[in-house]
Amino acid sequence: MVPSSAGGAGQGADRVARIVVRALDGHLRRVAATAYAVDAEASRARLRALHEDLGGRRVLLFYWIEDALPLMLGARLAEDLLRSEIAFIRDETIGGRITSGMLERTGRPVRDLRTTPAAARTRDVQDLICDPGWLGIAVDGRGPYRRVGRPFARLAARRDGFAIPLAARVDRAWTVRAGATLRIPRRGTSVTVRFGEPILCRSGADATLLQLVLQQGLDETVAAADRALRGGVARAATASS
């Protein structure tokens, strides 16, 4: 449960999120039956290699909120793609509640990032800074979309570890704007998941510069995933013709 510090509004959002999560979970199960995973083995191998290199370090996997549901589809098609030791950060946006609710249904751990009261948020931020493990976070859930914010860059620097851009792309999806921009994969879609180059985020790093580096890293990873998706779809079409 998301903490109910926001009172009735927060509990109402919880109820809505639970209903949506159930519906989306069933939908993704049906989509997975007809979906095609592009380069899934390469993605798994890449994550294994990252774990071998950075296993003992603090890592933030960061992605656009629009990639959250495609990411879950990718994980459904390749069970070990999102390893269970990665904890996902749950904020109180509707997108955060929905995506973390779906992750929770798969048994993956979540970490809360409350909005209010301010002291609770501050303590949650402290817990995230101190967390020694791998965390996953959608960085644009509060908008502006597709932008890495300065607070995220400062959080990454304060953790004194690595940030890894993560993209999950689909070629058939509905785009829904309901408090967040979500992309809901459709039946027959292809999906690819791509991990970018780790970015060293040192404590005391210039936040403005780091923000630019993180933005560029995620933009490049998404662009590479889109290219891989188009290539994979084209190969599949050629093979079937």
Next chain:
Amino acid sequence: MPADAVDTVVRLIAIELEMPEDRVRSATSLRGELGMDSIAAANVLFAIEEELGVELVLEDVEHLDDVAEIARVVRRARPTTGS
């Protein structure tokens, strides 16, 4: 607990936000006036805990938005144990 908790809080906020102590001292809202976000607040609390060797208790604190409130938290902090 230190009698000069306010001074300590003001100094550490000024360092974190890179602004003069006078400006911090006169602000009525750290978030609204000085732009202190949750990362900065977390950094300030870390700095207070490290400098004073205490553990801050935030359970019944809500706003954490002015120097006096943070100083109150500092005054009732408990000493860090086990280190």
